[in-house]
Amino acid sequence: MPTPFLAGNWKMNKTIDEALAFVEAVKGPLEAIDAVDYGICAPFTALAPLHDAVAGTRIKLGAQNMYWEESGAFTGEISPLMLKGLCENVVIGHSERRQYFGETDETVNRKIKAALEHGLQPIVCVGENLEQNEAEQTEEVVSTQVRGAFADLREDQVRDIVIAYEPIWAIGTGKAATPKQANDVIGNVGRATVADMFGTDVAEQMVIQYGGSIKPANVEELMSQPEINGGLVGGASLDPESFVTLV
Numbered sequence: 001m002p003t004p005f006l007a008g009n010w011k012m013n014k015t016i017d018e019a020l021a022f023v024e025a026v027k028g029p030l031e032a033i034d035a036v037d038y039g040i041c042a043p044f045t046a047l048a049p050l051h052d053a054v055a056g057t058r059i060k061l062g063a064q065n066m067y068w069e070e071s072g073a074f075t076g077e078i079s080p081l082m083l084k085g086l087c088e089n090v091v092i093g094h095s096e097r098r099q100y101f102g103e104t105d106e107t108v109n110r111k112i113k114a115a116l117e118h119g120l121q122p123i124v125c126v127g128e129n130l131e132q133n134e135a136e137q138t139e140e141v142v143s144t145q146v147r148g149a150f151a152d153l154r155e156d157q158v159r160d161i162v163i164a165y166e167p168i169w170a171i172g173t174g175k176a177a178t179p180k181q182a183n184d185v186i187g188n189v190g191r192a193t194v195a196d197m198f199g200t201d202v203a204e205q206m207v208i209q210y211g212g213s214i215k216p217a218n219v220e221e222l223m224s225q226p227e228i229n230g231g232l233v234g235g236a237s238l239d240p241e242s243f244v245t246l247v
């Protein structure tokens, strides 16, 4: 079984000072924990100062998005070369980016390839919305997203990727998927699709997180499911005490 990975997704929250204060607060309490991997995906502006602040700790640092070109006339974008050396992970295809910023399976695929090329580990988000869930299209939606994201990748590249299954109806709503629901989609759809594309060995080794209203009160039950290898946490990752409890 892969080592579980709990990542905080701060979204558009925390100034540099707030980000540094967070790390200062969690550093000590997290020191004793070595059974799981953990990290934070911070706003671009906080990455450089955080890079120095997490040195010597096991806190992994991640970005929340990235463009696929290395440089050029792409006003407002951040390239893999700019992230390389600053952070280890990059969230790609978060549902908020798909919903508000026109991210598609094709752009997700390009970004994953660029991230891997530059040694950044992608955390690739997939998940169905409420309407699709109610119409029982979850399997089709999630497997299509995984196939689109991983199109033309080689087996050795896919080994380095983390998937986050995040049902959109559970994000920021306080209404998490039940542990069984999350486990079933991750195992029977996410992992099964990876197995079909790249073999069971790759699928079994892959870290597949659950995301959507994870809180200290439900984390244990969710993480006790055999197919769930950690979580991507938004709201509950912003408070140091809550983050330490989740880890």
Ligand code: PGA
Pocket: 009, 166, 170, 171, 172, 173, 174, 211, 212, 213, 214, 232, 233, 234, 235, 236
């Ligand atoms: P949430 O967000 O934990 O606030 O529901 C999860 C996410 O969007 O990654």
